[in-house]
Amino acid sequence: MSAKPFSFKLLKTDGMARRGEIETPHGIVSTPAFMPVGTQATVKAMYPGQVRETGADVVLGNTYHLMLRPTAERVARLGGLHTFMNWPHTILTDSGGFQVMSLAQLRKLDEDGVRFQSHIDGAKYHLTPERSVEIQGLLGSDIQMQLDECIKLPSPREEVERAMELSLRWAERSRRQFETMGGPEKGQGLYGIVQGGDVPDLRVRSAEELSKMPFEGYSVGGLAVGEPQDVMLRMLDITTPVMPVDKPRYLMGVGAPDDLLESVKRGIDQFDCVMPTRAGRHGLAYTRFGKVNLKNARHMDDPRPLDAETDCPASSVYSRAYLHHLVRAGEGLAAMILTWNNLAYYQSLMKGMRDAIETGTFDDFYQKTKADLARGDIAAL
Amino acid sequence: MSAKPFSFKLLKTDGMARRGEIETPHGIVSTPAFMPVGTQATVKAMYPGQVRETGADVVLGNTYHLMLRPTAERVARLGGLHTFMNWPHTILTDSGGFQVMSLAQLRKLDEDGVRFQSHIDGAKYHLTPERSVEIQGLLGSDIQMQLDECIKLPSPREEVERAMELSLRWAERSRRQFETMGGPEKGQGLYGIVQGGDVPDLRVRSAEELSKMPFEGYSVGGLAVGEPQDVMLRMLDITTPVMPVDKPRYLMGVGAPDDLLESVKRGIDQFDCVMPTRAGRHGLAYTRFGKVNLKNARHMDDPRPLDAETDCPASSVYSRAYLHHLVRAGEGLAAMILTWNNLAYYQSLMKGMRDAIETGTFDDFYQKTKADLARGDIAAL
Numbered sequence: 001m002s003a004k005p006f007s008f009k010l011l012k013t014d015g016m017a018r019r020g021e022i023e024t025p026h027g028i029v030s031t032p033a034f035m036p037v038g039t040q041a042t043v044k045a046m047y048p049g050q051v052r053e054t055g056a057d058v059v060l061g062n063t064y065h066l067m068l069r070p071t072a073e074r075v076a077r078l079g080g081l082h083t084f085m086n087w088p089h090t091i092l093t094d095s096g097g098f099q100v101m102s103l104a105q106l107r108k109l110d111e112d113g114v115r116f117q118s119h120i121d122g123a124k125y126h127l128t129p130e131r132s133v134e135i136q137g138l139l140g141s142d143i144q145m146q147l148d149e150c151i152k153l154p155s156p157r158e159e160v161e162r163a164m165e166l167s168l169r170w171a172e173r174s175r176r177q178f179e180t181m182g183g184p185e186k187g188q189g190l191y192g193i194v195q196g197g198d199v200p201d202l203r204v205r206s207a208e209e210l211s212k213m214p215f216e217g218y219s220v221g222g223l224a225v226g227e228p229q230d231v232m233l234r235m236l237d238i239t240t241p242v243m244p245v246d247k248p249r250y251l252m253g254v255g256a257p258d259d260l261l262e263s264v265k266r267g268i269d270q271f272d273c274v275m276p277t278r279a280g281r282h283g284l285a286y287t288r289f290g291k292v293n294l295k296n297a298r299h300m301d302d303p304r305p306l307d308a309e310t311d312c313p314a315s316s317v318y319s320r321a322y323l324h325h326l327v328r329a330g331e332g333l334a335a336m337i338l339t340w341n342n343l344a345y346y347q348s349l350m351k352g353m354r355d356a357i358e359t360g361t362f363d364d365f366y367q368k369t370k371a372d373l374a375r376g377d378i379a380a381l
Numbered sequence: 382m383s384a385k386p387f388s389f390k391l392l393k394t395d396g397m398a399r400r401g402e403i404e405t406p407h408g409i410v411s412t413p414a415f416m417p418v419g420t421q422a423t424v425k426a427m428y429p430g431q432v433r434e435t436g437a438d439v440v441l442g443n444t445y446h447l448m449l450r451p452t453a454e455r456v457a458r459l460g461g462l463h464t465f466m467n468w469p470h471t472i473l474t475d476s477g478g479f480q481v482m483s484l485a486q487l488r489k490l491d492e493d494g495v496r497f498q499s500h501i502d503g504a505k506y507h508l509t510p511e512r513s514v515e516i517q518g519l520l521g522s523d524i525q526m527q528l529d530e531c532i533k534l535p536s537p538r539e540e541v542e543r544a545m546e547l548s549l550r551w552a553e554r555s556r557r558q559f560e561t562m563g564g565p566e567k568g569q570g571l572y573g574i575v576q577g578g579d580v581p582d583l584r585v586r587s588a589e590e591l592s593k594m595p596f597e598g599y600s601v602g603g604l605a606v607g608e609p610q611d612v613m614l615r616m617l618d619i620t621t622p623v624m625p626v627d628k629p630r631y632l633m634g635v636g637a638p639d640d641l642l643e644s645v646k647r648g649i650d651q652f653d654c655v656m657p658t659r660a661g662r663h664g665l666a667y668t669r670f671g672k673v674n675l676k677n678a679r680h681m682d683d684p685r686p687l688d689a690e691t692d693c694p695a696s697s698v699y700s701r702a703y704l705h706h707l708v709r710a711g712e713g714l715a716a717m718i719l720t721w722n723n724l725a726y727y728q729s730l731m732k733g734m735r736d737a738i739e740t741g742t743f744d745d746f747y748q749k750t751k752a753d754l755a756r757g758d759i760a761a762l
Contacts, residue, residue: 040706040707040710040712041703041706041707042707042712042714044712044713044714045713045714045717046714047714047717047718069706069709069710070681070702070706074681074682074702077682078682078684078700078702078703079684084700084702084703084706085703086698086699086703300451300455301455301458301459303459303460317467318467319459319465321451321455321459321465322422322459322465322466322467325421325422325450325451325465326421326422326423328450329421329450331421331423331425332425332426332713332716332717333423333425333426333427333428335713336426336428336713336717337428
């Protein structure tokens, strides 16, 4: 028996901004969507139920980490990643390629794939497009990514082009494996990944070639790897117009609140980023009025919460003085409260964008959000 | 206007075991009670609402830590410790003396008090019986402790006697300061602390002398400092019979589940201990069937929860395989789930004892609990 097919409905547009719904075997993902990062089968410092309550429809799992520990085969035996991590909603996994290049030791890439040693125990692995999709299938991922090669920027055009062409060939191999694994029948989706660095014509060629292949969605990869925001946005300006209209578009690894706003404006539907969770573990809070560093002594005697006008207890109940104390004292509760606050803020930003697109007021929301972010945090007492 | 006075109602006895209720300005504490430790104004890795949901009526704050950071004066300006840490229920504070002796640097004790340097920044402090009670008053503590001198065991009788006599003189000074601060009018309580090490006649003398002073409750201090359990229980056997019947009795810093069971059997009403919270941060779970080390490889493929027959999600939802993974991966969620499980187990043990005393079945409960603990964890798959 086949599951309901993976689907994307484009409900409304406002300029280039899009309001949509992705349907997967584990529910509906309202887009534009921010996907909290759950690298090792946990969104750090958060209970899974809490992540859901912030408004997340989908979380991301990292194939590289999970293949090393606890291993895809073990997760499969234990009922799949949803059961394992108690997240019954949609899960997206990356291909593992990005982390192999940033974390693994002694990596060696060729046409076939990439060989590397685990950063945990030095064990040897061989990740190919086929094995990456196999792992993602074992995990039971609803939204899977092709293996690609993501290079650092800036790089010479020849190098960018070589990696982009290799990624296209890997896209085909990934797709064949996905079909062999029965992904489409399970209602899962596989996304192709647009590469091409900061070279406009390579980005366009990559998007056009991928569009000829039957992916359920399309990612924009290889951005947010150190280039200035304006380079990233210029790449989106030329890329999203040549991407299929009727498929979701996922900008990988992005970003700060302003990046999300600018990218939705350019037609992006999905995002993931470690910023809100990582910042939460380093004493930093995201609010409507920008980033707040709770380590700062100015909060020491401040009885006000991060943002009294929000529903999230993390933002409205605990005083800045208390959060400052927890951060200074190295208490785990600081990371718990701040991560919660940050994910709640990110989700409220996404909901604000979705609501604005629905009512045709995205530009107003964009202006207002920019102004709030520029205003900065409330003055010290 | 005076608050309702601090009170203790002895509702029921079963053998030496006592079921009671302490009333403080912040609610009712059902006894026998276990008080989770919230050293730095947080029960580590737990949201305050969660601590309450496990069934805790009272948490403990450490005067030594709080006087150094964020300081008692700052907490007072911010509305007191209840407001600061978002715990609107009863708070008990220790006197700071125990931690000064175990954590502070360059400490020097004399008749007046103890001089020491902060373990955080080396700043100099002078803690006297008066200052300790002043700090506890600034924090707004509902149940305060006299400053005492707690010595290591074994120690020579002369040394034990000297410290016990000093503690009696400090008890008087602490009481005077408590009355100067208006503690009784605020409905707060101050407990005297029975010392005397492992010397029976000194324990009896300490308890008798303290009983002549008008404390709202009486603690048994200086136990669980490294001596075998049977020494501790022998001290309780001779001490609780000479303690006032109509006042709560608090055994400080105790203990393992079996210690709680044995001490309630001997007439103790209140306990605090870091065991459940500390163990939770080290991959250890307390269950009805003893301690479980989640680091152990035998859990790697075990889909069963810690204890399927409990209401607490921490115990019944997450698989041992997942907990093993989180512990091995060094994820903060491991400490969050295991601390939650451990506090829920401790509270369920206390509730079991309270219910049993009410129905006159404490001995049955005692036997059953001992048998379960001795049975040990479920066998590996």
